[in-house]
Amino acid sequence: MSDQAATADIDSRLEGHRVELTGYCYRMLGSAFEAEDAVQDTLVRAWRSFDKFEGRSSLRSWLYRIATNVCLDMLKAGNKRARPVDLTGPTPLAQAALNPLPENTWLEPVPDGRILPSVADPAEAAVARESVRLAFVAALQHLPPKQRAVLILREVLAWRASEVAELLDTSVASVNSALQRARATLADTDSSAPDTANPLDEEQRKLLDRYVAAFEGYDMAALTALLHEDAVMTMPPFDLWLRGHDDITGFMLGIGAACAGSRLLATVANGTPAFAQYKPDPDGRGFEPWAVQVIDISDGAITGMHCFLDTPRWFPLFGFPDRLDDAAS
Numbered sequence: 420m421s422d423q424a425a426t427a428d429i430d431s432r433l434e435g436h437r438v439e440l441t442g443y444c445y446r447m448l449g450s451a452f453e454a455e456d457a458v459q460d461t462l463v464r465a466w467r468s469f470d471k472f473e474g475r476s477s478l479r480s481w482l483y484r485i486a487t488n489v490c491l492d493m494l495k496a497g498n499k500r501a502r503p504v505d506l507t508g509p510t511p512l513a514q515a516a517l518n519p520l521p522e523n524t525w526l527e528p529v530p531d532g533r534i535l536p537s538v539a540d541p542a543e544a545a546v547a548r549e550s551v552r553l554a555f556v557a558a559l560q561h562l563p564p565k566q567r568a569v570l571i572l573r574e575v576l577a578w579r580a581s582e583v584a585e586l587l588d589t590s591v592a593s594v595n596s597a598l599q600r601a602r603a604t605l606a607d608t609d610s611s612a613p614d615t616a617n618p619l620d621e622e623q624r625k626l627l628d629r630y631v632a633a634f635e636g637y638d639m640a641a642l643t644a645l646l647h648e649d650a651v652m653t654m655p656p657f658d659l660w661l662r663g664h665d666d667i668t669g670f671m672l673g674i675g676a677a678c679a680g681s682r683l684l685a686t687v688a689n690g691t692p693a694f695a696q697y698k699p700d701p702d703g704r705g706f707e708p709w710a711v712q713v714i715d716i717s718d719g720a721i722t723g724m725h726c727f728l729d730t731p732r733w734f735p736l737f738g739f740p741d742r743l744d745d746a747a748s
Contacts, residue, residue: 429469433462436479440486442534446550446571447490449500449560451529451736457493461486476585483572484586491564499560500526502553502725503653509662512669517657525655526557528713528727530737531687548617548690550575553713553725556689558608562601569594570601613715613722615691623716627685627692630714630721637679639668647720654710654726667724682706682743688713695739696726705744708734 437458444454444461464485465472472481501524510516534551538544549555550571559567565587572578572586573594580591580598587594615623626645633641646664653660661667671678683694693713697706708730715723727733734741 429466432478433465433482436482437462438532438534438536440482442536442547442551443483443571443576444486444490445529445534446556446559446575447487447564447567448493449526449556450523451527451533452732453493454529454534457486457489460489464489480582480586487568487586491568494564498523500524500557501560502526502557503655503658503660504651505557505560507658507660509651509666510659512661512666512673515659515661515670515674517654517659517674519656520658522656522729525727526553526560528553528688528693528711528725528733531690533736535690544617546575551690552613553689553691553715553723554609554613558605561604561608566597566601566604569597570605573598613691613717615716617690619692622719623692626716626719626721627714631683631685631694634683635681637671637681639672642671643668645721647717647722650720650722650724651715652724652726654728656729678709681709683712684739686711686737686739688737691715695734695737697743700742705742707742708739711737 440458440461441454444457445451448454448457461482465482472478476484506524529551531548531551535544535547538547559570562570568587569583572583573580578586580594584591584594619627629641630645632638633645643664646667648664649662650664650667651660651662652667652670661670678696678698681696681698683696686693686695688711691713693711695708696710696712698709699705700707710726710728710730711733713723713725713727714721715725733739
């Protein structure tokens, strides 16, 4: 094999692991962009050291070892990402105010296609999808970094304790102890996943169709009928969050009234339905990006509307157009 062909072969073998490594790093870091940086660093390190890789472990295990070390190094700064609901109590509508916090405060959304590799086993796919839900990834951020790695490798990726011990250069007993402590911490956090199916079942599709009609029509009575009475609305980078359909619709008719007439484009993020929201351009020329909405559904109702407003970052990541004209909408 020529040097050029050998290089292309190495590149192809490494690239074949990019999506699953990005999913792993995303669960570790809580940031789509930091996860992609971590994976790029991992693959560069692996490429530079490939001549030293002697096949004593699988290529996949070797890459996970490098990725884990990259993530642990990135987490040494101590920053952990959160949702607004993790930082404060709900804000009463009468006190609602938009106070932004720095970007690195927030847990970030991520397109499914960047973090969930295709797998044939439906049960395995369901576990992977549930493990990137916003609530679960937020719960992971409560764990010390090594416990986080142990729990993801053991519970999500189904590695054996001996494999994790080898990756972390520790003992099986230490891995089992870390897993037990991690499980106990997660049991004390609200990491319950929404119950959306993949693909969506008929009732869920109908619910989302009604949501789109209500939101685009700005019909608050119709929206109230779709929201659980304890539904939550969040809006990073603002620390404000609202609980209950009355406060949510009241906010949308008040501070959020500029969203009237918006258009929604369907997508998927964090293993759950999502939408790109475009609101009317004040100049009357089509629609401009406003938010990525990640939607939680449980028991036939919408329980969460998580609206990520930093569209210059999110829309390119998801591949959304930078605006909609009237014809496109």
